[in-house]
Amino acid sequence: QAQLVESGGGLVQAGGSLRLSCAGSGRTFNNRAMGWFRQAPGKGREFVAFITWSGGGTTYADSVKGRFTISRDNANNTLYLQMNSLKPEDTAVYYCASTRSIIGIFAPTRYDYWGQGTQVTVSS
Secondary structure, X not given: OOOEEEEOOEEEEOOOOEEEEEEEOHHHHOOOEEEEEEEOOOOOOEEEEEEOOOOOOEEXXXXXXXXXXXXXXXXXXXXXXXXXXXXXXXXXXEXXXXXXOOOOOOOHHHOOEEOOOEEEEEEO
């Protein structure tokens, strides 16, 4: 079954760090660009970061630039999001997603496979 599975979420104090992982299958990961999105209660799904299949191209939302780093291990079908200097406003459910597109990548509609999400809570 085609799927993406996130892990690594949890509760952390402001200023702390977390590393999210997203495990994919060949169908959902190979030759695909990947993205991280997040959704806070009562809000829409928000773009966080994007990485090309090769890993040579990355893009970040302004709100996380300089604090978050997206990376991938294609040999093991795994995507990562290293989150440092976390703030209470980073609290959300974080989702990984994959796409064959390299344009319009800020829009959730461009992605066709999604994980179930992992909760990140940052306390002040």
